[in-house]
Structure formats: structure tokens, C-alpha cells
Amino acid sequence: MARVLVIAQHDQHSLDPATARCVRCALAISPEVDVAFAGLADAGAVTQAAALQGVSAVLHIADERFEHPVAALLAPPLAAQAAAYTHVLAAGDTFGKDLLPRMAALCNVGQLSEISAVLEPYRFERFVYAGNAVQTLEVDEDKLLMATVRLTAFDPVDTRPAHDTPAAVHRIPAPESLPTHTRFVRLEQSHEESRDLRTAKRIVAGGRGFGDAEGFRLAHRLAEALDAALGASRAAVDSGFASNDMQVGQTGKVVAPELYVAAGISGAIQHLTGIRDAGTVVAINNDPDASIFAAADIGLVGDLFEVLPELIKLIESKQ
Amino acid sequence: MRKILVGIKRVVDHAVRIHVAADGSGVNLDGVKMSINPFDEIALEEGLRIRERSEADEVIVASIGSSDCHQQLRTALALGADRAVHIDLPDPEPLNVARALLWLVRREDPLLVLLGKQSIDGDNAQTGPMLAGLWGRPQACNASQIIISGDSATVSREVDAGIETLEIDLPGVVSADLRLNSPRFVRLPEMIKARRKPIETVSSAALEIDATPQFRLIRTSPAPQRSPGERVSNTAELYAKLCERGLL
Numbered sequence: 001m002a003r004v005l006v007i008a009q010h011d012q013h014s015l016d017p018a019t020a021r022c023v024r025c026a027l028a029i030s031p032e033v034d035v036a037f038a039g040l041a042d043a044g045a046v047t048q049a050a051a052l053q054g055v056s057a058v059l060h061i062a063d064e065r066f067e068h069p070v071a072a073l074l075a076p077p078l079a080a081q082a083a084a085y086t087h088v089l090a091a092g093d094t095f096g097k098d099l100l101p102r103m104a105a106l107c108n109v110g111q112l113s114e115i116s117a118v119l120e121p122y123r124f125e126r127f128v129y130a131g132n133a134v135q136t137l138e139v140d141e142d143k144l145l146m147a148t149v150r151l152t153a154f155d156p157v158d159t160r161p162a163h164d165t166p167a168a169v170h171r172i173p174a175p176e177s178l179p180t181h182t183r184f185v186r187l188e189q190s191h192e193e194s195r196d197l198r199t200a201k202r203i204v205a206g207g208r209g210f211g212d213a214e215g216f217r218l219a220h221r222l223a224e225a226l227d228a229a230l231g232a233s234r235a236a237v238d239s240g241f242a243s244n245d246m247q248v249g250q251t252g253k254v255v256a257p258e259l260y261v262a263a264g265i266s267g268a269i270q271h272l273t274g275i276r277d278a279g280t281v282v283a284i285n286n287d288p289d290a291s292i293f294a295a296a297d298i299g300l301v302g303d304l305f306e307v308l309p310e311l312i313k314l315i316e317s318k319q
Numbered sequence: 320m321r322k323i324l325v326g327i328k329r330v331v332d333h334a335v336r337i338h339v340a341a342d343g344s345g346v347n348l349d350g351v352k353m354s355i356n357p358f359d360e361i362a363l364e365e366g367l368r369i370r371e372r373s374e375a376d377e378v379i380v381a382s383i384g385s386s387d388c389h390q391q392l393r394t395a396l397a398l399g400a401d402r403a404v405h406i407d408l409p410d411p412e413p414l415n416v417a418r419a420l421l422w423l424v425r426r427e428d429p430l431l432v433l434l435g436k437q438s439i440d441g442d443n444a445q446t447g448p449m450l451a452g453l454w455g456r457p458q459a460c461n462a463s464q465i466i467i468s469g470d471s472a473t474v475s476r477e478v479d480a481g482i483e484t485l486e487i488d489l490p491g492v493v494s495a496d497l498r499l500n501s502p503r504f505v506r507l508p509e510m511i512k513a514r515r516k517p518i519e520t521v522s523s524a525a526l527e528i529d530a531t532p533q534f535r536l537i538r539t540s541p542a543p544q545r546s547p548g549e550r551v552s553n554t555a556e557l558y559a560k561l562c563e564r565g566l567l
Contacts, residue, residue, distance in 0.1 A: 188481045282561070
């Protein structure tokens with residue numbers, strides 16, 4: 001029987017929604033799912049992990065050195081837990097992609113990146129070539145399988161109702177000796193609107209069509225009117241309209257909002273891969289041949305600087 | 320001697336629109352333009368800049384794959400790498416790329432290993448942290464800035480929550496993100512000169528690693544693409560459609 005270990009992602013206080021998505025993926029492999037949580041002894045997010053539906057047990061590796069998610073420190077104790085499992089999953093975001101390959105190396109096994117479907121416990125799908133092709137892969141059953149999970153492909157599991165018993169939490173001591181060669185210095189958090197791109201229900205994304213940073217403020221205004229997160233194309237980031245962490249696409253963030261408004265974005269294939277799982281895609285562009293229209297549910301050929309203020313006005317008049 | 324080891328991968332050029340073979344065997348690479356993986360090009364540029372600031376003495380470039388990668392190694396030499404090593408291990412899985420690089424690391428004893436954060440074909444993003452794990456040394460993935468001071472480095476890295484800064488003892492592994500730098504262009508006279516520079520080839524037998532694949536590729540299919548929907552002719556129509564879909 002397969003047993004799956006999901007690596008929890010958190011900021012001590014709250015569990016990242018990515019973990020509940022990984023649990024959903026894990027349950028497609030086996031009903032036996034545990035969560036490994038490396039963090040501070042008093043981290044409140046442990047309780048949230050234990051409350052996730054489908055989780056049998058939480059392994060809480062508690063140590064003050066786990067205040068920040070530094071892969072070189074987290075990998076040894078987490079890899080040590082892996083031996084009792086057939087599969088280990090982590091989120092396919094910057095946390096999981098930093099940590100899991102290091103854990104795989106410590107366990108001397110390979111890893112799959114961003115699995116998008118579980119066909120059988122040892123048969124998976126994943127995208128390659130910027131989302132242009134999908135591979136079906138089969139894995140040796142006698143080897144530990146490590147994989148990161150494409151988060152937009154799995155809905156998060158629910159939290160158990162309040163009257164349900166949470167999963168058991170087992171406290172596991174951290175090893176006495178951990179690497180000291182890697183030291184956390186600081187995290188400069190991005191501004192609010194870009195931080196929640198991965199989980200946003202609505203996203204307004206702007207491209208080079210805005211002309212300059214001043215023009216890009218119009219995208220910001222539409223995002224405000226829609227209560228949406230603000231994203232950007234690579235071109236907009238390269239032109240300095242938007243910060244790096246706002247980039248959507250192959251090398252930026254993969255998003256799956258209910259509504260994605262792409263304004264002034266031409267629609268390079270590297271961008272489109274980031275919005276594959278979006279609900280409704282709206283494209284606004286003055287070039288009728290822009291490739292974004294081929295991926296849009298609703299397209300409007302027009303001048304951003306006319307359309308967006310009109311749209312903002314219509315939205316605000318309703319409120 | 321302070322050495323920098325840069326890993327580069329030969330991949331389909333980023334501007335090429337790939338075609339998936341009808342029989343499911345993979346992506347059709349016949350006659351397709353191949354290039355250095357863009358993130359690896361950024362890693363190489365960073366290595367060259369560090370050497371040009373005299374913080375390192377030598378930049379060694381390595382590629383793991385079939386002998387086709389000589390073309391990309393020559394480009395790297397033309398860009399300014401001092402030496403090129405080809406490790407002959409066709410179609411390796413990332414773990415074996417990391418093992419092959421570790422072999423070279425043990426031989427060359429570099430101060431810093433620079434790699435791209437991911438290759439744009441497999442989109443795996445594994446080699447850097449795997450190498451660091453096997454080597455037991457620090458890793459800083461998705462770097463947007465590297466400042467070397469003696470035997471340590473301060474690296475800013477792009478994470479989902481913002482910009483994280485790590486201080487790492489050297490030697491270590493750093494993987495390059497898009498905005499670490501803008502790579503220089505190769506000059507034709509340098510390209511001609513690079514044709515005569517030697518490329519060392521290491522056979523896979525020398526590595527003494529078990530290269531049996533762990534993952535079997537059953538098939539490669541074209542990914543389903545989003546299909547175009549409807550066009551509206553003005554903002555009021557767009558607004559009405561959004562309301563119709565219950566999105567506003």
C-alpha cells in the first residue's frame with residue numbers, strides 16, 4: 001500500500017493553501033497521507049495542517065532553527081522521514097522547487113517536477129516545453145518517488161468540520177547537528193497585490209501595451225475596481241512597469257483565477273502556459289492579430305486607454 | 320586558483336514553436352534551432368562578470384549530454400569561458416546531471432557553481448539543488464543578485480513571497496533567474512577563434528555512476544490549448560458578457 005508524505009509549507013502562523021492542494025494530489029495516490037511540518041515548536045500552522053481532511057498524521061519537526069524556510073536546513077530532517085513512505089510530495093512553487101530536489105539528492109533518488117495528473121500511483125502526467133507538450137511517465141515502484149505538484153491542477157482539500165477529531169500530531173526532535181553554511185538574512189515581502197497571485201480569484205495582468213510605468217497605473221486601477229490581484233507579462237516586467245514577482249508565465253507564476261483580464265499583452269507562449277487553468281480569460285489589445293486572442297474567452301480589440309477607464313466606470317457605477 | 324564552474328544545457332531555442340511527433344515519441348527536433356538554455360546563458364554571463372571583477376580567475380563551462388552540445392560549448396568559449404568540458408551522457412535525468420557535475424566539482428574544486436534555475440525544455444528546475452544536496456554545500460536558487468566577499472556570498476533570490484536574501488559560505492551552488500543580468504552577445508571573430516579551442520570530453524564510464532533511468536517516458540502528447548472564444552466590439556458589450564457569466 002502506498003503511503004504519501006506531504007511537506008507542509010507555512011509562515012509559522014498560517015498554512016499556505018499550497019499544502020491543501022498537495023494533500024488533494026496525495027489522496028489521488030493513496031488514502032494514507034501524512035504531513036511533515038518543520039517549523040517552530042509553537043507554530044500555529046501545525047493545527048491547521050492537522051485539520052486538513054484526509055490527513056492521517058502530522059509529523060512536527062520542531063526547532064528554532066526552522067524559523068525561515070531554508071532548504072539546506074530543512075532537507076536533512078525531512079529526508080530522514082521519507083524512508084517510511086512510498087511517495088513524498090511538495091508544492092511546485094519556489095518553496096518546493098528549492099527543497100524537494102535537495103531532499104531527493106539526500107535520499108539518492110530522482111524527482112518529478114510539477115505533476116499535473118495522477119493516472120495511477122506510479123503513472124503521472126506533467127507539462128514540458130512551456131506547457132506545449134504533456135508527458136506521461138511511469139516510475140519504478142521499488143524506489144521512493146519524490147514529486148512536486150502543479151498547484152493549479154489540484155483543488156485544495158477542505159478543513160475538517162469543528163466537531164471532527166484532527167489528525168494526530170507527533171513531535172519529532174530535530175537533529176542536533178544541522179548545516180550552518182547557509183544563513184537567512186531577510187525577506188523583502190512584495191506588495192500586497194502581487195503576493196496573492198497564486199491563489200487570487202481575479203487577476204488583472206498588464207503588458208507592454210501600457211507604454212510606460214505611468215500608463216501601467218491604469219492596470220492597477222482596474223485591479224482595484226475589480227478587487228483583483230495585479231500581474232504582468234515578462235515584457236512589462238522587463239520594461240520596468242512591474243516588479244519581478246508579478247510575472248505570470250513559464251518562468252514566473254502559474255495562476256488559475258476565475259477571471260483573468262490580459263490587457264496590452266501580446267500572448268507569448270511562455271505567458272499562456274501560466275494561465276492554462278484560468279477560468280474566463282479576457283483579452284484587450286489594439287492588435288487584432290495578437291496571439292492572446294487565440295487563448296481568450298472574450299476578446300476586445302481596442303485602445304487600452306479608452307477601454308479600461310470605461311470598464312472601471314461601469315464596474316464602479318454598479319457598486 | 321579561484322574557479323567558477325558553469326553548467327550549460329543544449330535546448331530548443333526559446334523562439335522556436337515546438338511540434339510534438341504524431342506517434343507520441345517526443346518533440347520533433349529535426350532541423351530545429353538549438354541554443355544554450357537562456358537561464359544557463361545568464362549563469363555564464365554572471366561567471367564572466369565575476370572573473371572580470373577579479374573575484375575569480377577561471378570560468379569552466381560544462382555540458383552533460385551527447386556530443387551535439389559541442390556547438391553550445393563553443394559558443395560559451397566565444398563568449399569568454401576559459402575551458403570547456405563535455406561529459407558524454409546522452410539524455411540524462413537531472414539526478415545524473417547533478418552526479419556528473421559533482422564528479423567535475425570534485426576534480427576542479429570550484430569556488431562557485433553557477434547554473435540556470437531551470438531548462439526551458441524539461442522545465443524541471445532540479446539540477447542546482449540536487450548538486451548542492453549531493454555535495455553537502457549551500458544552495459541559493461533563483462538568484463537575482465550575487466555579491467561575493469571573500470569566502471562567502473550574499474545572494475538575493477526571487478521567491479513567491481518577494482526577495483529573500485541568504486548568506487552562504489563558499490563553495491556553493493547558485494542558480495540564475497531571469498533578472499540576474501543581461502547576457503552579452505557573441506561576436507563573430509570570437510566565434511571563429513572558438514572553433515580552434517579544445518573541448519575536453521569525459522566518457523560516462525569515468526564517472527562510475529548508475530545512469531539507469533528511474534522514469535520511463537510512456538508518451539509525449541500535444542498539450543490541450545485554450546480555444547478562442549467570442550469577440551465583443553465595445554466596452555459595454557464586454558461588461559455585459561462578464562455580468563452574464565456571473566463574474567461581476
